[in-house]
Amino acid sequence: MNKEKDVIIKVRNLKKYFPVKKGFLKRKVQYVKAVDDISFDIKRGETFGLVGESGCGKTTTGRTIIRLYDVTDGDVIFDGTNISTMKEKDLSSFRKRVQMIFQDPFASLNSRMTVGDIVGEPLDIHKLASGKERQERIYSLLKTVGLSKEHASRYPHEFSGGQRQRIGIARALAVDPDFIICDEPISALDVSIQAQVVNMLEDLQKELGLTYLFIAHDLSMVRHISDRIAVMYLGKIVEVAKSEELYKNPTHPYTKALLSAIPIPDPDVTHKRESVTLEGEVPSPINPPKGCTFRTRCKYAFETCKNKEPSMKNLGGDHTVACHLLDNKK
Amino acid sequence: MGNSKVNMDSIPEDMWEKIDNKEKESDLISRPSLTYFQDAWRRLRKNIMSMIGLVIIIILILTAMFGPLFSKYNFSDQSLKMASLPPRLELFKIDNENYIYLANGLKIYSSTSNGEIINLLNPVKQDFQKKFKVYELNGREIVLDFSDKPFKLLNKNDNEYPFYKKVWNKNHLLGTDDLGRDLLIRIIYGARISLLIAFVATLVNFFIGVLYGGISGYAGGRVDNIMMRIVDIISTVPLMLYVILLMVVLKPGLKPIIIALGSVFWVRMARLVRGQILSLKEQEFVMAAKTIGATNLRILVRHLLPNAMGPIIVSMTMMIPTAIFTEAFLSFIGLGVPAPLASWGTLCNNALGGYRSYPYQLFLPSLAICITMLAFNFLGDGLRDALDPRLRK
Amino acid sequence: MSEKILEVKNLKTSFYTHLGEVQAVRGISFSLNKGEVMGIVGESGSGKSVTSLSIMKLLQYPGEIKSGDIFFKGENIVNKKNKEMLNIRGNEIAMIFQDPMTSLNPVYTIGDQIMEVIIRHQGLSKKKAKEKAIDMLRLVGIPSPEERVSNYPYEFSGGMRQRAMAAIALSCEPDLLIADEPTTALDVTIQDQILKLMKDLKEKLDTSIILITHDLGVVADICTKIVVMYGGLVMEEGTSKDIFYNPKHPYTMGLLKSIPRLDLGEKKRLIPITGTPPDLIKPPMGCPFTARCPYAMKICSLHAPKYTKIDENHKAMCWLLHKQSPNMKMDTGVKRGVINE
Incomplete structure (x- = not known):
C-alpha cells in the first residue's frame, strides 16, 4: 500500500492565533498563540489521542482542523485536499466526511429541537434523505447508539448526560463520516457511564471503519482508547508516541510529570507512586517563553532551552519528542 | 422500604431466582414529556398575579373585539340632550310613577324609578333674577330653586320633593361624554385602538429588533460594531421628542402613531437580541450546527433565535404597556387619533375640560389604562420567571 | 484515636419539586473519627453532595432534612437554628466547593475573604487577622503570600483559587473539613498539588476530612475509609x-x-x-x-x-x-497493580 494513502489527515505547521484587542480604538496589539506550529499525521482507522491540560490548545486544535476556526497559518490536508484555505461554501463535502462530538452533553444539543430533528438535521442540510426515508434513517441511527425510536419525539432535557452524548454521536454519524473529532466526549459524564460511551465509540470504529481524533485531559482514558498519543503543552506538541510506549517510556519532562500526577485507583500502588510536582503556573499564551515553552517549569532546564526552540526528534518506533535533553545525552 | 415483612432467616427458595432483566438495558423515560413552552406554562400557571393579569388581558381583548356587538350605541352616536350623564343618578320622587334626575348645569331629566332616563325636561318658565325654573311633568309642576345651595326641588305648595335614592344609570352604564356619546362603548372602542396600536407597534419592533440584533450579534466583529454604534446614536435622541416631531410631520392618525412607535422602540429589542445571540453563538450546539454544514441563516433561524425566544417574549410583553402608555400620552397632548375615533388617551384629553364637574369622564379611561398596564406588567413578570432557563430543572 | 467527630444516623433528605418528592438521601448512617479521611464515592444523583450540604445545613429550598440525626462532637445539630449554625460553619466545620471560579467573591481581595472568617470566628484585630491570612496562604503553598494577599480572585489561576478556598476553609482550624469534588474542575498536575496539600494539612492540623468525589484514583490516594453511595x-x-x-x-x-x-x-x-x-x-x-x-x-x-x-x-x-443466597461466580473487578521495588 502506498504510504500516503494510509494517512487520512495531515496537519503541517498549524497555527491558530486569536487577536487580543486592546486600547481605545481596539487596535490589534497582541495574539493569544493557542496553537503554535504543530504537525502530525493521523492514519486511516486509528485513534489518535491528544492530551494536555486546560489552556494547552488541544480543543482549539480540534476546532481548527474541522474549520470552526479559520486557520492562521499552516496546512490541514484531508485525504489529499488542503482544506485550510478553502472558503466556507466549498467545505460542504468536507463537512460530510468529518464530524465532531462535543464535550458538554447539555450545551451541544439544541434544547428547542426534538431528538429526531437534531439527528435528522444533517440529513436535511446535505439532502441525504427526506420523508419516510429520513424517518427510517433517524430510527436506525438512534438504534445504533442504543436508543429507541420512541425517543425521537422527545426533547434533550429529558435525557441523562450519557444518553445525550449518544444523541450527539448519532448526529455525527448521520452523514456517514470517515473521521470524527471527539472533543472531551466523556469528561462531563459519570464514571459508570464513561465506559458505556467509550465502548460504543470503539464498537462504531470497528463496524464503520472510523478514524478518531480523541481529545481529552484524562490520560488513563486516552491511553485506553488511543493507538497513538500526542501530548500538548502551551500550544505545542511536546511528545508523540504509541500509547503503550508513552506510558512505559515517557521522555519529555512534562509527559513524565503529567503521568506521575495521575492517582491510580489502587491504594497500595498509588501510595508508592512518587509524583513529580510541577512548580509554578502555566505561562500566558500571549507571551510564551522563548526557546522551549516548558523551560520555566522544567527542573532540567539549561542554557540552550532558553535560546533555542527544541525540534521534534524521532527516537524510533513512531516516538518523537521535542526536548533538548535528548541532544545532551548523546 | 416495605421489606419489614421479610423473615431474614428463612427466605422462600423462589426469591433467589436470577431475574433476566432485558428491559433494564433500554433507557426508559418515565417522566412526562414537556416542551420548553409547556414547562414554562406549567410554571406560569402557579403565579397567581400573572394569571390574574392574563385573564384581564384575555377579557380585555374579547371585549374589544366583541363588545360593540352587544351595545345598542355606536361610538360616534351623539345625543346632545343626553350629554355628560354620570353612571350614578340621584333621583327625586315626584309621585309613584314619576321620578326626576337633577343634572349638573341645571338640567332636569325625567326618569323611571330604577334609573332609566326618559327625557330632558324643558322649562315652562324661568326667571334668572329670582333664580328659579319651572317644569311640568305629567301635569305636575316642579320648581327648581337655585337661589341658594343646595338647590331645592319644590312643588306648587313650596314643599320639597323628597330625595328618592341613588341608582345606576340604566341607559348608559358608564355615563356619557360631553357630546352625549356612551362612554362604555367609547372605552371599548378605545381599547380596540389602544391595543391595536400596542400590538402592531410591538410586532414591528419585534421584527426590526430581532432582525437587526440578530444580524449584528451573529455577524460580530466590525459589522456588529458599526450596527451597534448606529443604535447608540438613535438611542441618544430623546424618544418622546422624536415621536412628537414625527407626529407633527405625519398628521395625526392611526398609521402615523404605529410608524412613530414602531420606528423607535426597536432599539431596546435589538440590544437585547444581540446580547442573547452573542452569548448563545459560543455554545456547542451552534458549533455542532456548523460542523454539519448548516448555513448562517439556518443557524440564526433554527438554532439561535428559538433559544433567545424567552427573553424576547418577556421584553415584548413589557413593551406593550409602554406602547399603550406612549400612545395615550400622544393622544392626551392632542397628537392622537382624530375624532370621532377614540383611544384612551383622547378620552382623557376630552374629559379634561370638565373634570371638576364630570370626574368620571377622566377617571374611567385612566382606570382602563392603569388596569391594562398592570395586567401586562404582571404577566411579563411571571413570564420572566417562567421562561428563565436557570430555573429549569 | 477513636474519638467520634461526626456521626450521621439514618439521615433522610428530600427535595420537594413540582414532579413530586425527590428522595435524594434515603436513610444513610456513617461515622467519622478524629483525624480520619473519609471518601464518599458515587455518581451524580447518588446523594453524595446532598449529604454534605445536609451536614453543613446549607440545603436550599426546596430541599430539607426529613428525618435522622447528625451528631457533631456529640451534639445533635439537625435541629440547630441557622443562627447557631453560623458559629459552627466556617469555624468548626468548613467546606471546599467544586468550582473554584465561582466560590470566591470577585469584588473582595483574597485577603479580605480570609480575614472575614478569622475576624468573625476568632475575634482577632484587623492587623492580626491579616498576619494570619498571610500565614494561611503560605501554609497552602501560595508563593509570596505577602503580595498575593491583596490580589483579587481574577488574578489567581484555578489551582491557586482552590488553594485560597482551602486557606479560607482552614483558617479557623476546623475539626471537620468537607471537600465536595475539590479537584474535579482542575487539571491533573494541579489536582496532585491540592491532594498533597490536603494530606499535609491533615498531618499538621489533624483535621478530619470528608472527601466527596467520583474519582476512584483520588479516593485511593488519600482516603482511609470509603463510603460508596x-x-x-x-x-x-x-x-x-x-x-x-x-x-x-x-x-x-x-x-x-x-x-x-x-x-x-x-x-x-x-x-x-x-x-x-x-x-x-x-x-x-x-x-x-x-x-x-x-x-x-x-x-x-x-x-x-x-x-x-x-x-x-x-x-x-x-x-x-445473605447466608441463603446462591453462590455466584463474580468478577470482582479487583486489579492489583505491580508495585515497583
Missing part, C-alpha cells in the same frame, strides 16, 4: 483496602471494572455498568441497583437488603451476602 443509600462502607481489594457489593465491583488503569499493561475492554441511575422520585422498592446489577435476583427487586457485616469496619448492603 448509590440511589441515596450507602451500598458499601469499609477501609480503603476493603473497597479496592475486597469489594462485596456488585456496584463497587462495577465501578472498579468500568475505569481503565493507567498502570496495567494489557488493553482490556472496559465493562460498563449498563443502564442509568434510578429516578429518586419513585425509588425502586428493593435494592436501587437491581435494574443495573448483573446478579439481580427476584428478591432484589422486591425487598431492600439489610447490611451485612463483613468485619469490624466493612459492611455492605446486598442480598448476595
Whole structure:
C-alpha cells in the first residue's frame, strides 16, 4: 500500500492565533498563540489521542482542523485536499466526511429541537434523505447508539448526560463520516457511564471503519482508547508516541510529570507512586517563553532551552519528542 | 422500604431466582414529556398575579373585539340632550310613577324609578333674577330653586320633593361624554385602538429588533460594531421628542402613531437580541450546527433565535404597556387619533375640560389604562420567571 | 484515636419539586473519627453532595432534612437554628466547593475573604487577622503570600483559587473539613498539588476530612475509609483496602471494572455498568441497583437488603451476602497493580 494513502489527515505547521484587542480604538496589539506550529499525521482507522491540560490548545486544535476556526497559518490536508484555505461554501463535502462530538452533553444539543430533528438535521442540510426515508434513517441511527425510536419525539432535557452524548454521536454519524473529532466526549459524564460511551465509540470504529481524533485531559482514558498519543503543552506538541510506549517510556519532562500526577485507583500502588510536582503556573499564551515553552517549569532546564526552540526528534518506533535533553545525552 | 415483612432467616427458595432483566438495558423515560413552552406554562400557571393579569388581558381583548356587538350605541352616536350623564343618578320622587334626575348645569331629566332616563325636561318658565325654573311633568309642576345651595326641588305648595335614592344609570352604564356619546362603548372602542396600536407597534419592533440584533450579534466583529454604534446614536435622541416631531410631520392618525412607535422602540429589542445571540453563538450546539454544514441563516433561524425566544417574549410583553402608555400620552397632548375615533388617551384629553364637574369622564379611561398596564406588567413578570432557563430543572 | 467527630444516623433528605418528592438521601448512617479521611464515592444523583450540604445545613429550598440525626462532637445539630449554625460553619466545620471560579467573591481581595472568617470566628484585630491570612496562604503553598494577599480572585489561576478556598476553609482550624469534588474542575498536575496539600494539612492540623468525589484514583490516594453511595443509600462502607481489594457489593465491583488503569499493561475492554441511575422520585422498592446489577435476583427487586457485616469496619448492603443466597461466580473487578521495588 502506498504510504500516503494510509494517512487520512495531515496537519503541517498549524497555527491558530486569536487577536487580543486592546486600547481605545481596539487596535490589534497582541495574539493569544493557542496553537503554535504543530504537525502530525493521523492514519486511516486509528485513534489518535491528544492530551494536555486546560489552556494547552488541544480543543482549539480540534476546532481548527474541522474549520470552526479559520486557520492562521499552516496546512490541514484531508485525504489529499488542503482544506485550510478553502472558503466556507466549498467545505460542504468536507463537512460530510468529518464530524465532531462535543464535550458538554447539555450545551451541544439544541434544547428547542426534538431528538429526531437534531439527528435528522444533517440529513436535511446535505439532502441525504427526506420523508419516510429520513424517518427510517433517524430510527436506525438512534438504534445504533442504543436508543429507541420512541425517543425521537422527545426533547434533550429529558435525557441523562450519557444518553445525550449518544444523541450527539448519532448526529455525527448521520452523514456517514470517515473521521470524527471527539472533543472531551466523556469528561462531563459519570464514571459508570464513561465506559458505556467509550465502548460504543470503539464498537462504531470497528463496524464503520472510523478514524478518531480523541481529545481529552484524562490520560488513563486516552491511553485506553488511543493507538497513538500526542501530548500538548502551551500550544505545542511536546511528545508523540504509541500509547503503550508513552506510558512505559515517557521522555519529555512534562509527559513524565503529567503521568506521575495521575492517582491510580489502587491504594497500595498509588501510595508508592512518587509524583513529580510541577512548580509554578502555566505561562500566558500571549507571551510564551522563548526557546522551549516548558523551560520555566522544567527542573532540567539549561542554557540552550532558553535560546533555542527544541525540534521534534524521532527516537524510533513512531516516538518523537521535542526536548533538548535528548541532544545532551548523546 | 416495605421489606419489614421479610423473615431474614428463612427466605422462600423462589426469591433467589436470577431475574433476566432485558428491559433494564433500554433507557426508559418515565417522566412526562414537556416542551420548553409547556414547562414554562406549567410554571406560569402557579403565579397567581400573572394569571390574574392574563385573564384581564384575555377579557380585555374579547371585549374589544366583541363588545360593540352587544351595545345598542355606536361610538360616534351623539345625543346632545343626553350629554355628560354620570353612571350614578340621584333621583327625586315626584309621585309613584314619576321620578326626576337633577343634572349638573341645571338640567332636569325625567326618569323611571330604577334609573332609566326618559327625557330632558324643558322649562315652562324661568326667571334668572329670582333664580328659579319651572317644569311640568305629567301635569305636575316642579320648581327648581337655585337661589341658594343646595338647590331645592319644590312643588306648587313650596314643599320639597323628597330625595328618592341613588341608582345606576340604566341607559348608559358608564355615563356619557360631553357630546352625549356612551362612554362604555367609547372605552371599548378605545381599547380596540389602544391595543391595536400596542400590538402592531410591538410586532414591528419585534421584527426590526430581532432582525437587526440578530444580524449584528451573529455577524460580530466590525459589522456588529458599526450596527451597534448606529443604535447608540438613535438611542441618544430623546424618544418622546422624536415621536412628537414625527407626529407633527405625519398628521395625526392611526398609521402615523404605529410608524412613530414602531420606528423607535426597536432599539431596546435589538440590544437585547444581540446580547442573547452573542452569548448563545459560543455554545456547542451552534458549533455542532456548523460542523454539519448548516448555513448562517439556518443557524440564526433554527438554532439561535428559538433559544433567545424567552427573553424576547418577556421584553415584548413589557413593551406593550409602554406602547399603550406612549400612545395615550400622544393622544392626551392632542397628537392622537382624530375624532370621532377614540383611544384612551383622547378620552382623557376630552374629559379634561370638565373634570371638576364630570370626574368620571377622566377617571374611567385612566382606570382602563392603569388596569391594562398592570395586567401586562404582571404577566411579563411571571413570564420572566417562567421562561428563565436557570430555573429549569 | 477513636474519638467520634461526626456521626450521621439514618439521615433522610428530600427535595420537594413540582414532579413530586425527590428522595435524594434515603436513610444513610456513617461515622467519622478524629483525624480520619473519609471518601464518599458515587455518581451524580447518588446523594453524595446532598449529604454534605445536609451536614453543613446549607440545603436550599426546596430541599430539607426529613428525618435522622447528625451528631457533631456529640451534639445533635439537625435541629440547630441557622443562627447557631453560623458559629459552627466556617469555624468548626468548613467546606471546599467544586468550582473554584465561582466560590470566591470577585469584588473582595483574597485577603479580605480570609480575614472575614478569622475576624468573625476568632475575634482577632484587623492587623492580626491579616498576619494570619498571610500565614494561611503560605501554609497552602501560595508563593509570596505577602503580595498575593491583596490580589483579587481574577488574578489567581484555578489551582491557586482552590488553594485560597482551602486557606479560607482552614483558617479557623476546623475539626471537620468537607471537600465536595475539590479537584474535579482542575487539571491533573494541579489536582496532585491540592491532594498533597490536603494530606499535609491533615498531618499538621489533624483535621478530619470528608472527601466527596467520583474519582476512584483520588479516593485511593488519600482516603482511609470509603463510603460508596448509590440511589441515596450507602451500598458499601469499609477501609480503603476493603473497597479496592475486597469489594462485596456488585456496584463497587462495577465501578472498579468500568475505569481503565493507567498502570496495567494489557488493553482490556472496559465493562460498563449498563443502564442509568434510578429516578429518586419513585425509588425502586428493593435494592436501587437491581435494574443495573448483573446478579439481580427476584428478591432484589422486591425487598431492600439489610447490611451485612463483613468485619469490624466493612459492611455492605446486598442480598448476595445473605447466608441463603446462591453462590455466584463474580468478577470482582479487583486489579492489583505491580508495585515497583
